[in-house]
Amino acid sequence: MAAIETKVIVQNEEGMHARPAGILAKAASQFTSTIELCVNGQTKNAKSIMGVMSLGIKGGQEVVIKAEGDDAQSSLATITRLFACRFQDV
Amino acid sequence: MDGFIIKGNPVSTGLASGTGAVVSYDTVGIPSGKCTDISAELIRFEESRRRAMAQIEEIVTRRGSALGDQEKQIFAAHLMMLDDPEFIEQVRGLISQDRTNAAQAVDITAKAFSEIFSALPDPYLAERGRDVLDIGARIVRNLSGTSHEFPSNTAGGIILICRDIPPSAVAELDPEMVRAVIAAEGGFTSHAAILLKNLEIPAIFGLAETNLSRLDQRHLLVDAQSGKIMVDPSPAEKSEFQQRLEKFNLEAGQLAQLAHAPGCTADGARIQLLANVGGLQEIPRLEKVNPDGVGLFRTEFLFLHRRSAPSENEQTEIYRKMLEAMGSRKTIIRTLDIGGDKDVPYLKLAKEENPFLGVRGLRYCLQNQEIFRTQLRALLRASPAGNLHIMHPMVTTIAELDEANGIMAEEMAGLTAAGVAVSPSIKVGIMIEVPAAALMADVFAQKVDFMSLGTNDLTQYTCACDRLNPGVKSLYNTCEPGVLRLIKLVADAAERHQTHLSICGEMAGQPHMTPFFLGIGIRNLSMSPPLIPHLKRRLAALTMGACAEIAGKVLACSSVSEVSSILN
Numbered sequence: 166m167a168a169i170e171t172k173v174i175v176q177n178e179e180g181m182h183a184r185p186a187g188i189l190a191k192a193a194s195q196f197t198s199t200i201e202l203c204v205n206g207q208t209k210n211a212k213s214i215m216g217v218m219s220l221g222i223k224g225g226q227e228v229v230i231k232a233e234g235d236d237a238q239s240s241l242a243t244i245t246r247l248f249a250c251r252f253q254d255v
Numbered sequence: 256m257d258g259f260i261i262k263g264n265p266v267s268t269g270l271a272s273g274t275g276a277v278v279s280y281d282t283v284g285i286p287s288g289k290c291t292d293i294s295a296e297l298i299r300f301e302e303s304r305r306r307a308m309a310q311i312e313e314i315v316t317r318r319g320s321a322l323g324d325q326e327k328q329i330f331a332a333h334l335m336m337l338d339d340p341e342f343i344e345q346v347r348g349l350i351s352q353d354r355t356n357a358a359q360a361v362d363i364t365a366k367a368f369s370e371i372f373s374a375l376p377d378p379y380l381a382e383r384g385r386d387v388l389d390i391g392a393r394i395v396r397n398l399s400g401t402s403h404e405f406p407s408n409t410a411g412g413i414i415l416i417c418r419d420i421p422p423s424a425v426a427e428l429d430p431e432m433v434r435a436v437i438a439a440e441g442g443f444t445s446h447a448a449i450l451l452k453n454l455e456i457p458a459i460f461g462l463a464e465t466n467l468s469r470l471d472q473r474h475l476l477v478d479a480q481s482g483k484i485m486v487d488p489s490p491a492e493k494s495e496f497q498q499r500l501e502k503f504n505l506e507a508g509q510l511a512q513l514a515h516a517p518g519c520t521a522d523g524a525r526i527q528l529l530a531n532v533g534g535l536q537e538i539p540r541l542e543k544v545n546p547d548g549v550g551l552f553r554t555e556f557l558f559l560h561r562r563s564a565p566s567e568n569e570q571t572e573i574y575r576k577m578l579e580a581m582g583s584r585k586t587i588i589r590t591l592d593i594g595g596d597k598d599v600p601y602l603k604l605a606k607e608e609n610p611f612l613g614v615r616g617l618r619y620c621l622q623n624q625e626i627f628r629t630q631l632r633a634l635l636r637a638s639p640a641g642n643l644h645i646m647h648p649m650v651t652t653i654a655e656l657d658e659a660n661g662i663m664a665e666e667m668a669g670l671t672a673a674g675v676a677v678s679p680s681i682k683v684g685i686m687i688e689v690p691a692a693a694l695m696a697d698v699f700a701q702k703v704d705f706m707s708l709g710t711n712d713l714t715q716y717t718c719a720c721d722r723l724n725p726g727v728k729s730l731y732n733t734c735e736p737g738v739l740r741l742i743k744l745v746a747d748a749a750e751r752h753q754t755h756l757s758i759c760g761e762m763a764g765q766p767h768m769t770p771f772f773l774g775i776g777i778r779n780l781s782m783s784p785p786l787i788p789h790l791k792r793r794l795a796a797l798t799m800g801a802c803a804e805i806a807g808k809v810l811a812c813s814s815v816s817e818v819s820s821i822l823n
Contacts, residue, residue, distance in 0.1 A: 213341035
């Protein structure tokens with residue numbers, strides 16, 4: 166099964182601090198697919214709060230989300246929505 | 256041996272006496288040997304990790320109300336870090352591939368992550384390196400079965416001394432046993448300091464002393480008001496400190512008792528004491544002082560330090576939480592009060608020659624209606640959650656109020672048509688901070704449900720002096736007789752039309768001003784939450800008759816010095 170990917174812009178001002186990183190990791194962990202974030206040539210497991218935070222992603226930055234597995238499509242939809250609503254209304 | 260004094264920065268105020276106990280939260284004594292039984296070592300790691308999670312969950316449950324939003328987030332992050340698949344995988348890898356013992360594997364992995372964090376340019380993320388070390392150290396402690404050994408004889412209370420204290424360790428302290436905390440490192444805004452304040456444990460951080468061991472087992476008097484620690488005090492110093500301590504505790508006890516008593520004068524007049532609030536993180540503090548409501552909820556904080564205006568949903572959620580926290584008590588939420596002296600790029604505030612006389616407060620809102628309407632809709636949508644009072648700042652003319660009311664009526668009609676529930680009993684009011692509005696208070700009073708005096712700006716505009724300009728500092732005085740007469744005029748207008756009037760400027764919280772305000776008929780005072788118990792104590796020493804007399808004398812004064820001689 167081929168990996169699929171999509172690009173998002175980080176909307177929340179502070180970037181990927183503990184709260185949004187935690188929400189993202191928790192959401193990603195619901196899926197069986199491998200989900201990764203790529204920023205500036207670095208790739209980290211989206212299910213790892215430490216991995217996500219260690220990317221030091223700032224507000225306004227572009228992030229590529231890659232997913233591979235049975236539920237790859239729906240995982241990307243869920244995660245894109247989280248970015249779009251600034252990790253607020255969840 | 257002679258006593259001596261060391262100094263640091265008080266981060267949580269108070270006084271305490273006890274025996275010094277040096278404790279280390281750094282990871283020490285990690286065994287270096289390889290493990291023999293890999294699967295047993297993996298199980299040990301798993302058990303210690305799960306125990307660490309249970310410990311953090313216990314902290315969150317036990318300390319619930321003492322934790323602010325930020326601290327709750329930190330502990331939520333700790334839990335997720337302890338359950339992080341990458342972290343677990345790396346530790347397990349070291350154990351199963353290199354036969355590294357579990358404690359060392361955890362230590363190596365935590366340090367590696369911590370270094371990555373510390374190197375990040377974002378100071379917030381860099382600080383999270385400490386959290387990783389904190390959770391790593393916790394697993395290591397669980398593996399070795401050690402906990403922090405406090406001296407066995409703690410009858411007189413101990414003073415905890417350490418290089419640095421992580422927030423999770425603060426949350427586990429027993430305030431009965433640990434009377435104060437002294438740390439060589441750490442700052443006023445650290446989560447540890449915030450928690451110590453919330454737990455009311457006196458603390459001094461950033462010591463000018465590196466040799467902590469010389470404080471171990473010594474008798475210490477900790478003055479976390481001035482930041483002084485007396486080591487091995489003389490009998491005279493001890494007894495003097497003891498007296499201060501008793502007085503401090505007595506006062507703290509009285510103030511705590513007052514928290515749940517209503518604000519009343521000696522002759523039984525009920526005065527409403529309300530809180531000025533700058534954000535939701537202050538809600539736990541409010542519960543402690545039990546205000547009669549919120550007299551000023553500033554909404555500016557929602558708009559600052561970000562790239563775009565907060566959405567309607569985001570605002571609704573925040574207003575709803577504030578209203579829910581106050582229940583049936585009145586909650587005055589002020590619409591956006593911002594102007595050209597602030598730098599908020601997306602609000603497109605024009606650079607003005609004289610921002611204090613420029614597009615501020617309601618003036619800005621009326622010129623930028625999209626932002627204003629969004630805020631009003633959010634307020635209206637949140638209104639069923641409590642007793643909402645909406646207040647407009649910087650109102651100058653009746654026409655401005657009419658325009659604001661018109662806009663609100665439109666938004667209300669829109670929401671109602673869309674089937675959104677809106678409270679039928681929302682109150683609308685204005686701030687009186689422009690002299691023109693103060694002079695027209697009798698007309699405003701008939702058009703609004705309440706008015707609130709913003710004494711800081713009212714003074715600045717009445718005395719025509721920029722309160723930040725040192726050259727005219729001596730002219731800026733809220734006790735200027737001209738200002739006090741203007742306040743009296745507003746109070747009379749409010750009384751004549753039975754309109755609620757409150758004061759939400761700094762003056763409201765100054766105990767020497769209370770007799771004047773009561774004497775001219777003001778019954779609502781709004782101030783910073785910690786001042787509320789002090790004001791209650793002040794009220795109990797006043798009678799309405801005496802206040803009226805004092806107010807009469809004050810209004811006859813011709814100078815600030817005459818006013819102060821009567822009030823002090």
